Every structure is written in structure tokens, then in C-alpha cells.
Amino acid sequence: MDALIKIENLTVAYDKVPVLEKVNLEVREKDFLGVIGPNGGGKTTLLKAILGLLKPESGKITFSPKMGGRKKPIGYLPQVKHIDRKFPITVFDVVLSGAIMQNPNKAGSQVKNRAELLLEEMGITGIRNKAIGELSGGQMQRVFLCRALLSQPKLLILDEPDTFVDNRFEGELYEKLRKLNEEIAIVLVSHDVGTITSYVKTIACVNKLLHYHPSNVISQQQLANYNCPIQIISHGEVPHTVLKHHH
Amino acid sequence: MSAIIELFSYDFFQKAFWAAVFASISCGIIGAYIVSRRIVFISGGITHASFGGIGLAFFLGFNPLLGAVLFAVLSALGIQFFTRVAEIREDSSIAIWWSLGMALGIIFVFLTPGYTPNLMSYLFGNILTVTVSELWWMFTLNVVIVSFFAVFLRKILYIAFDEEFARAAGLPVALFNYLIIVLIALTVVLNIRVVGIILILSLLTIPQATANMFTKDFKSLLVLSSVFAFVGTIAGLFISYFLNIPSGAAIIFTLVLIFGVLRLVKSFI
Numbered sequence: 001m002d003a004l005i006k007i008e009n010l011t012v013a014y015d016k017v018p019v020l021e022k023v024n025l026e027v028r029e030k031d032f033l034g035v036i037g038p039n040g041g042g043k044t045t046l047l048k049a050i051l052g053l054l055k056p057e058s059g060k061i062t063f064s065p066k067m068g069g070r071k072k073p074i075g076y077l078p079q080v081k082h083i084d085r086k087f088p089i090t091v092f093d094v095v096l097s098g099a100i101m102q103n104p105n106k107a108g109s110q111v112k113n114r115a116e117l118l119l120e121e122m123g124i125t126g127i128r129n130k131a132i133g134e135l136s137g138g139q140m141q142r143v144f145l146c147r148a149l150l151s152q153p154k155l156l157i158l159d160e161p162d163t164f165v166d167n168r169f170e171g172e173l174y175e176k177l178r179k180l181n182e183e184i185a186i187v188l189v190s191h192d193v194g195t196i197t198s199y200v201k202t203i204a205c206v207n208k209l210l211h212y213h214p215s216n217v218i219s220q221q222q223l224a225n226y227n228c229p230i231q232i233i234s235h236g237e238v239p240h241t242v243l244k245h246h247h
Numbered sequence: 248m249s250a251i252i253e254l255f256s257y258d259f260f261q262k263a264f265w266a267a268v269f270a271s272i273s274c275g276i277i278g279a280y281i282v283s284r285r286i287v288f289i290s291g292g293i294t295h296a297s298f299g300g301i302g303l304a305f306f307l308g309f310n311p312l313l314g315a316v317l318f319a320v321l322s323a324l325g326i327q328f329f330t331r332v333a334e335i336r337e338d339s340s341i342a343i344w345w346s347l348g349m350a351l352g353i354i355f356v357f358l359t360p361g362y363t364p365n366l367m368s369y370l371f372g373n374i375l376t377v378t379v380s381e382l383w384w385m386f387t388l389n390v391v392i393v394s395f396f397a398v399f400l401r402k403i404l405y406i407a408f409d410e411e412f413a414r415a416a417g418l419p420v421a422l423f424n425y426l427i428i429v430l431i432a433l434t435v436v437l438n439i440r441v442v443g444i445i446l447i448l449s450l451l452t453i454p455q456a457t458a459n460m461f462t463k464d465f466k467s468l469l470v471l472s473s474v475f476a477f478v479g480t481i482a483g484l485f486i487s488y489f490l491n492i493p494s495g496a497a498i499i500f501t502l503v504l505i506f507g508v509l510r511l512v513k514s515f516i
Contacts, residue, residue: 051415076415088283088463089408097405100416104401131463151416 003028004067004155004185005050010059012042012049018057019045023210027155029066031185032177034200034216036193041207043189044079047157050187051076067154075153075184077144079160085133091143092128095119098150111150118146122176138169145176155185162192174199193218254488259375263494266377267480269385270441270450273392275473277434278451279458280427283465284407287452289326289428292341294435294447296322296348301369301444302355311369312381312436318348319432327428372443372495374484385437392430396469403427404465441480442495450476453502460513479505 003026010023019042027033037043048054050061051074067074075098095115096104104111119125122142127135135143141161148156158177162170177186178199190196197203203213205223213222254260281290300318304311322344329340356366368376396403406413406423414420435447442450458471482505483498490497 052417053411053414074415076412078409078411082411083409084285087408088279088459088465088468089404090464093404093465094408096401097408097412100402100405100413100418133463147412 002064002066004031004064006062006064007050008060008062010049010061011057012045012054013057019208020049020206020210021208022059023206025204025210025212027185027187029154029185030181030183031187032181032199032201033185033187034193034196034203035187035189035206036191036196036203037206039191043206044159046206046210047076047159047187047189050074050157075148075151075156077141077148077156077158077161080137080140080144080163083132083140083144087132089132090128091124091130091132091135092119094132094143095146095150098147100151114152115146115150118149122146137165138172141165141169141173145173149180153184155187156180157187159189160191161188162190250489251485254485260488262377262379262382263374263484264481265382266374266385266441267477267484269382269389270374270438271454271477271480272389272473273385273434274438274447274450275454275476276392276396276469277431278455278476279465279468279472280403280407281431281451282455282459283468287448288338288341289323290431290435290451291448292326292345293319293323293428293432294439294444295345297432297436297439298369298444299348299351299355301366302352302359305366306355306359311365312384312439315369315436315439316433318351319436320429322348323428323432324425327425368443369439370443370445371493372439372441372446374441374480374494374498375487377440381437381440388433388437392434395426395430399423400466407465442498446495446499449499449502450480453499453506454479457502457506457509460509475505476502 005025005027007023007025010020010025011018012020023046025046035043035046045054049056092115095118096111098115099111102109102111104115116125119128122145124139124142124146127139127143132140132143145161148158156177161173165173174196177188180186188196188200197216197218200216203216203218205211205213255264281287297315297319300314300316301311302314303318304314326337326340326344329335329343330337333340335343367373402413402418402423406418406420410420435451438447438450441447454475455468455472457475458468462468462471479502480498483501484494486492486501487494487497
């Protein structure tokens with residue numbers, strides 16, 4: 001299958017200090033890639049490079065024509081901690097901002113209808129006119145998911161969507177992602193390895209270097225080999241794919 | 248009542264009235280943007296830096312507002328440059344430009360031979376001495392600001408709310424930021440005559456704080472801020488006239504009073 005995004009020999013540096021070094025990665029259609037790694041290991045930097053927010057030092061990122069080249073919107077869900085909760089904006093306007101290049105008030109524009117439908121799907125039509133600051137963590141996350149999906153992207157990128165979210169919504173969110181994954185590719189950054197391994201199909205460990213792991217079962221030993229110093233915590237309620245036993 | 252009607256027959260008061268209208272619209276809109284984006288401190292820096300231009304104009308003998316525009320725009324771009332390119336912490340670069348402008352102003356005024364009579368009206372404003380040509384400049388600025396915000400409202404909102412997302416989607420974020428910072432600089436300078444350099448921040452923040460109590464919607468905030476700015480400015484103007492106190496200070500006192508009273512009322516309902 002054709003790659004939606006092909007990253008070749010990508011090096012990204014801040015002040016000449018490389019954060020990512022010679023990274024190679026392909027994201028194919030209907031992939032569900034979990035990106036894990038220690039804090040400061042370059043997870044968010046990788047996402048920002050893909051989104052075109054950071055200029056690479058060297059290497060290149062190519063987008064398949066299926067993505068519509070570089071201009072095609074990628075669905076992006078940023079870390080919620082970067083959002084100014086006191087900003088005077090309503091939920092509906094946040095969702096509409098997902099189709100940033102389109103004027104929702106133009107005659108014949110489908111943007112508003114699509115936004116309404118997304119709100120309904122996520123079960124948050126009731127909070128449509130609320131200010132962003134009045135929402136709970138789970139509601140916020142849903143609003144930003146609606147925004148990311150409004151442009152009908154072929155690829156959805158999520159940066160730590162499980163922070164500040166209660167356990168119940170976390171489960172719902174991953175179920176929702178599993179469903180979306182039937183149609184589109186998903187790249188998910190998370191620190192919560194135990195939970196994501198039961199949903200993702202493949203794993204990338206990022207700690208300056210990137211190690212691609214073509215399955216969702218990963219052991220502490222393999223993480224050590226990848227030089228990816230993170231702990232795998234098994235959550236009681238997620239029994240299926242946590243980890244194989246290694247002796 | 249008749250005293251108020253009589254006031255409107257005076258030429259200076261008619262001019263003051265129009266100055267109040269124009270100041271309210273421009274400061275209402277630009278202030279709402281500034282407050283939403285939390286860049287009040289930048290605006291303070293630009294405002295005070297413009298004093299350097301006023302000093303330079305006194306020294307060289309040209310129109311002080313022109314000098315102020317020059318220094319305001321330069322410092323606005325300078326702050327952006329220091330922060331983005333030279334990677335100096337933003338609050339520090341603001342403080343550098345803020346104090347540099349004031350210092351240059353003081354030096355130039357000191358070097359200017361003789362007494363500079365208008366200096367006080369630039370520092371503290373005097374809406375009652377606004378000239379017709381200044382009114383035309385204010386009117387033009389209002390047309391520019393209102394059209395810019397009307398045409399690009401959604402893009403301005405999206406960038407202000409989540410700049411990174413806007414950049415990822417391909418909006419020319421840097422261009423918008425530079426354009427708006429220039430508009431902020433022009434707004435500050437052309438409204439200096441109304442409340443003065445020291446006090447202009449009030450028109451950019453107090454009506455917005457009042458409006459923000461009643462709406463959390465960006466577009467309504469722009470409109471409502473202008474309305475509260477207008478009510479406060481006009482009421483302050485009357486108070487200033489009848490009590491014979493300086494207009495700039497009277498306007499700000501009224502703006503704060505409106506905010507305080509409404510805030511109290513709201514906390515009891």
C-alpha cells in the first residue's frame with residue numbers, strides 16, 4: 001500500500017542541538033501508529049515537523065497525492081494545555097476553525113452542516129454555544145476532535161489526547177478512534193503506553209532516534225533495546241494486549 | 248438637560264464628541280483583540296515608546312503625532328524582531344523598547360529650547376483640544392480597522408485562539424500578526440490625544456473587561472467593548488466639563504466606575 005506520508009532521514013534541531021536524528025518513517029493508509037518515548041525525546045517535535053510547524057535541519061517529508069499534496073489539511077489535535085481557556089470563543093466557533101481556509105457563511109458551504117453533524121456524533125450538541133472555558137476536560141477533548149475532523153482529513157494526528165481526561169472518556173475516546181481508523185490513518189502520541197498498546201497497530205519509539213516496531217505488543221526488553229526509557233504500566237482494566245511475559 | 252444640549256452647540260464639544268466616537272470604535276475593537284490574545288503588555292510598550300517620537304518631533308519641529316506613529320510602529324516591529332529573531336524573552340524585549348522610547352523622549356524634550364506647552368496633553372490627553380485634521384485621521388483609521396476585522400474576522404479569531412493550528416492549516420499567520428501589530432500601533436497613537444500616553448491602556452482594557460462579563464463570543468466582545476468604551480468616554484467627557492477636571496482622567500475614572508458597578512451588580516444576581 002502507498003504511504004500517505006514518507007519521512008526520510010529527517011533531522012530536526014533546536015539551536016543546533018538535534019532533537020530528532022535521521023528519522024525514517026512511513027504512515028500508510030489506515031495505519032494506527034502509537035508514538036511513545038520519554039519526555040523531551042522528540043515526540044511532539046516529530047508531529048510538528050509533519051505539520052510543517054518546524055523546519056527540518058535535513059531530510060524530507062513527502063506527502064502522497066492522496067493527501068492532496070502539502071496543502072491538504074491534516075486533522076490535528078494539540079495538547080490541551082496549550083489552549084487558553086479564558087479566550088472568548090464559543091464551542092461552535094472552535095469546531096468551525098477546523099475548516100480554516102473556508103468561509104462557513106458562504107452560500108452553499110457545507111462546513112456548518114458538517115460541524116453540526118460532528119457535534120451530534122460526539123454527543124456534545126448541547127454545549128454548542130458555551131464558552132470554551134466552561135467545559136470539562138473530556139468535553140474539551142471532544143470539541144477539539146470535532147475540529148480536527150471537520151476538514152475530512154485522511155490522517156489524524158493526536159498529541160497526548162489522554163491528559164486531563166477522566167478514565168471513562170478515555171475509553172470512549174479510544175473506541176471512537178478505533179472506529180475512525182476504519183476510514184483514516186491515525187498517529188497518536190501518548191505517555192500512557194499501557195493503554196495505547198491495546199488500540200494501536202504499530203508503535204514508534206522516539207528518543208532522538210526513531211525505532212519502528214511493526215506490532216502492538218512490545219516488551220520492556222525491546223524498549224530497552226530501542227533505548228526508550230519508559231515504564232510499561234499495565235492497567236487492571238485493560239487485560240488483552242498489555243505485555244507478553246519475558247523471562 | 249438643556250445645559251447638555253447647549254454644550255453640543257459649541258464647536259470644541261462637537262469635535263470632542265466625534266473624537267469619543269472614533270476612539271471608542273478603534274480602541275473597543277483593537278482592545279478586545281489585545282485582551283483576548285493577552286498582549287496588553289506589548290501594547291503598553293508600544294504606547295510608551297511612542298513618547299520618543301513625540302520628543303523627537305518637538306526637537307526637530309514637525310508634527311508630534313507623526314513622530315509618535317514612527318516610534319510606535321518601529322517599536323512594535325522591534326519587539327517582534329527582538330523576540331522572534333534575536334530570541335530575547337518577550338517581556339524583556341517589551342521592557343527594553345518601553346523604557347528606551349521614554350528615555351529618548353525625555354532627552355529630546357530636554358534638548359528642545361524653550362517651554363514645550365503641549366507635552367502634558369500628550370502624556371495625559373485632552374479630548375477637548377482635538378483638531379479637525381486629527382479627527383480625519385481617526386476616522387480613516389476607524390474605516391481601516393472596521394473593514395479589516397469585517398473581512399478577516401474568522402481568520403483573525405482562529406489565529407488569535409490557536410496560532411499553531413492556524414499555521415499548520417496554512418494561514419499566513421506571520422503576515423496577520425505584523426498587520427495587526429501595526430494597527431495596534433496606529434490605534435494607540437491616534438488616540439493619544441483622547442486619554443494620553445500614560446492612560447491609553449485603559450481604553451484598550453477596561454471596556455473589554457466590562458464587556459467580557461456579558462459575552463464569551465469574540466464578535467460580540469468586539470462590538471460590546473466599543474459600546475462600553477463609548478458610554479464611558481461620553482460620560483467622562485460630561486463629568487470633566489461640569490466638574491472642571493482633566494478629561495483623560497475623568498474618562499478613565501468613569502470606565503472603571505462602570506466596570507466596578509456592573510461587576511458588583513452581577514455578583515449579586
